[in-house]
Ligand SMILES: [Zn+2]
């Protein structure tokens with residue numbers, strides 16, 4: 001007779017965050033079935049809730065123990081190391097363990113049973129093809145379908161039809177004629193059937209590339225944890241370095257994860273990986289169906305896909321033994337998840353690489369300040385520089401246009417005279433241009449159009465924004481001041497607001513350049529799915545001369561026909577109420593400046609700005625990262641902002657503005673108490689203030705920001721706060737979120 005068995009269970013209770021396990025009795029009929037990693041139904045209070053088995057014992061921990069109701073699925077959903085990852089996420093980002101675990105195993109929770117799919121195989125052998133070609137000259141469509149089926153065995157009917165460019169009717173005819181046979185089984189759903197073929201590409205590396213591969217390969221061979229910052233200019237061939245490093249790690253029997261930003265996970269990128277590693281690649285992104293994602297997930301877990309290519313959440317993939325983790329464009333803010341658990345993929349990657357003694361490679365042309373700091377001499381990361389483009393082309397010439405002079409000389413239009421002149425030249429030479437509108441900015445920003453002055457908070461060095469009450473406000477510390485009508489610096493009277501829409505740009509452009517064919521790409525013109533690609537392909541086919549758009553047009557910068565890029569308002573992102581505004585502006589401008597001139601003709605970039613002397617604008621125009629870094633790091637140091645400190649933001653939101661403010665004030669008092677009670681380094685705490693986006697949908701938003709160079713002490717404060725509040729907002733209709741290392745303080 002067995003002893004009674006008890007299970008420790010993490011429960012999911014809606015509206016409550018009990019971050020602990022509860023013990024339940026394993027009923028006799030489930031002994032032997034219930035194991036670590038199971039999902040179960042259990043009673044909790046008066047409800048039935050879902051829980052996860054995280055431990056088993058024969059000892060009863062409390063007097064009254066309820067019984068597990070049933071198992072939800074067959075088999076276990078997670079391993080020990082995945083639970084550990086969830087616990088780390090929960091601890092670092094102040095969320096509940098069950099929430100973190102759900103994020104870690106999300107695809108497994110949405111498991112679906114695949115429907116049998118009819119797959120097609122040719123009955124004809126490739127050797128018979130020449131003979132068939134002669135016989136089928138009168139039916140080119142059937143021949144095309146047959147040839148495609150021979151090249152790509154195992155497609156379903158729809159895939160075959162679309163790939164061969166024929167109708168389903170043609171495919172059905174071939175099946176009926178017995179030329180294609182149909183096999184029905186339960187296959188793994190391959191979201192990229194067209195890339196099934198493996199073509200071993202032989203690419204020779206440049207000197208810089210092979211040195212980079214060498215460095216990383218050495219670390220992989222040693223089997224110890226090591227992190228690299230791969231700082232390479234755009235076009236220096238970082239992807240090829242990644243592929244070679246992955247080959248190295250596969251040779252040691254371990255696996256590799258590559259993360260790319262959502263916008264970079266293009267079919268070309270997938271094709272590159274599939275061409276090199278074939279069926280060993282699993283792809284994970286947000287546009288997949290749950291079923292496709294689950295299948296890829298399973299292939300990763302059982303080791304049949306040791307190469308993972310994906311977006312942010314792929315860092316949580318169940319790779320058994322990651323020997324290499326690569327984060328491309330590591331500076332991209334989209335690596336931060338904006339809902340709980342609010343993790344940054346880079347931080348998770350570092351955790352996983354350390355844990356598995358794996359190698360981490362962070363690649364970027366414009367590294368984040370956080371990462372680059374760690375790559376300085378004596379730092380935790382080793383710096384690898386790639387300074388040259390593989391095609392040997394020089395970086396495009398960048399010219400700054402001082403918009404203050406335009407205003408002084410009487411031109412208050414959107415376009416400077418020199419940009420219009422250049423555009424006319426391009427039209428005349430039948431070359432293409434892109435007009436890039438920097439819209440990351442804020443239309444509530446106040447700027448002097450004559451001297452470029454933007455008013456900043458005297459305490460926080462953050463740009464002030466205009467409010468309807470006629471006052472300027474700091475969104476960090478809530479400092480307020482009357483908005484001036486006359487510029488306090490130059491005495492000029494043209495103090496106004498930023499904010500230029502793409503539509504207005506398009507209108508002014510058509511008026512100034514009669515006969516020029518203009519395409520616009522923004523949120524309005526890309527509502528329909530696929531319209532983004534349509535506009536770009538129309539532009540690349542030469543159906544227009546000028547493409548006007550926001551950040552979205554960045555993808556078009558690689559088009560060979562484009563020889564001029566004009567940036568309308570470089571400053572608007574520069575003065576965002578965010579301490580990273582300078583960094584974001586530099587990254588944006590450097591990206592624009594680095595990617596033009598892909599064709600035979602040299603590229604040209606014109607940047608219009610009210611503050612041409614700003615170091616971020618200056619450095620971007622000269623493709624000089626290190627100059628930017630030196631200036632920016634000095635500012636951060638002076639203000640004590642990250643990377644010299646850890647930052648935590650507490651955000652309150654709700655439908656009643658006054659209630660949200662009151663709750664935020666109460667929390668501030670509470671936090672002050674914990675700050676006083678904790679010994680150690682200085683903790684800065686500002687707010688409550690309305691968030692830079694004071695109203696989102698129906699909700700009013702107030703926040704409090706804390707930062708300190710002494711992260712232990714800050715953690716202690718936050719842990720006490722978390723314990724005292726249970727992570728819940730003080731008020732029924734309110735919500736509270738804690739964001740560690742916030743990326744967007746909006
Ligand atoms: Zn002024």
Ligand SMILES: [Zn+2]
Nearest residue numbers: 457460474477
């Ligand atoms: Zn302030």
